[in-house]
Amino acid sequence: MRVALSTTPHDVTVQERPDPVAGPGEVVCRVLACGVCGSDVSTAWVARKVPVVLGHELCGEVEQVGEGVRTVAPGDRVVIHHHAPCGECRRCRRGHETLCDRFRTTALDPGGFAERVRVPADLVDELLPLGDLDVERATFVEPLACVLRALDRVGLRAGDSLLVVGAGTSGLLAIAAAHARAVEAVWIREPRPERLQLATTLGATRHADELVDVALVCTPARAAIADGAAAVAPGGALCLYAPPAPGERLDLDAFATYMGEVEVHASYSAGPADMRAALALLASGAVDPLPLVTHRLPLERTAEALELQRGGGAVKALVLP
Template identity: 75%
Template sequence: MRVARSIGTRDVVVVDAPDPVAGPGEVVCRVLACGVCGSDISDAWVEPKLPVVLGHELTGEVVAVGAGVVGLDEGDRVVIHHHAPCGECRRCRRGHETLCESFRTMNIDPGGFAEHVRIPAELVGELLLLDGLDAERGTFVEPLGCVLRAFERCGLRAGDSLLVVGAGTSGLLAVAAAHARGVEAVWVREPRTDRLERALALGAERHGNELVDVVFLATGAPAALADGFAAVAPGGVLCLYAPPGPGRALDLDGLSLYRREVDVVASYSAGPRDMLAAFELLASGAVDPLPFVTHRLPLHDTGRALELVRSGEAVKALVLP
């Protein structure tokens, strides 16, 4: 099979690799579509893994089923999750499934920017049958699941007010999901006119100086952190959804944080329940992310897909092997 392997943070080669084989409890899927995530263009995230086949927002068609697998057949079309928690460790028991050591180490083989992937036995139970949801919308289950987990971490609920800072894919998903969950008022801050207009078209309002219950930082820019922190109402929450750069300190006024009782939370990835919740929102049509897709490229153009997202030209790019 062919894979798009990153051998540098900006150097991708498409090469032949052995066809994966389904061992006991495993399945092999033909990749239908795979989205480019912000982590795929993060030097700090990618560099320690090199060389690597990236891609984790994917859907596939089952082409081989290993011994002992039940409930799946060749031809089934599925959403593929790349991590699975153990469910038993202290972190899992405290609700931090995405910090579980098993979660961090378990992954698909070799990655979504490939013609085929092997799903380890531990991940087979995480597969979600598309059941009418198309393959491209299915690639948004994982990123939407990440957003929903962040909402849970923030305690965001119907009737609250939300400010989304940054209107890339994650910010747009946050706007759409907040409306779907009955959030009373959704504001947005975004310097790029085209992206701002997308958020406004989803029903967000341009932010002025309103104080809000929750600020969702979908960018790690220092200016965004300052703006977001200033907009948190007393008793509110500042959510670090996009990480700041490596080694960068959070420049927050400690006295202001104390006096306003602002909670600062971070949210990483999505657990099984988040994936299911995201799937249900997408399957119901309550959130439709397909308008966010600005570029679709074949596997041999994976490097270009990454560059389109890195430059900001693409809102969402999909690789279609």
């Protein structure tokens, strides 16, 4: 099979590898589509992993099932999650499934920028049937799940007001998800006119000086985080959704944070319940992500897809093996 191997954070080579084989309890899927995530183009994030086959926003068709697998069968179309928590450790019990040691060590073989992936036994129970959902929308299950977890962590609920800072894929999905939760008002801060226009098309209003219950900052820029914090009303919450560079300091007014009882949260990745909730939202049509897809490229053009995402030329690029 062919894989797109990232040899450095900016260099990709397409190479041949042996087809994976499903061992006991395992599944092999043919990759149908895989989205490009912001983490796939983060130099600091990818540098720790290379050489690596990236891609974790994927769906596929089951081709092989190993001995003992009863939950899926060849021909099933599924969303493929890349991590799974243990559900029993202290972090899991406290609602931090994505910080679980098992979550961090489970992984696909290789990543989604490949023609096939082997799903290890620990992840087989996380395969979710697509039903009637098309494969392009299915690539948004994982990124939408991450957004839903962030909104849950800050307690966003009907009647609240939300400021989204940054209209990339995550910010735009947050706008759609907030409307699905009957949020009273959704504001957007975004410097790029074309992204701002897309955000307003999805139902957000350009932010001025309005105070909000929740600010979700979908960019690691210090100035953006400060803008989000400044907009949080007393009793509100700030959520850091994009990872700043290691060693980066937050520029927050400690006195205002204290006197306003402002909660500061961070949210990383998504757990099994978040994946199921995202799939349900997409299947119902309450959130339609297709307007976010700007580029569809074959596997041999994975490097181009990554560069488009890195440089902002794509809102969302999909790799279609």
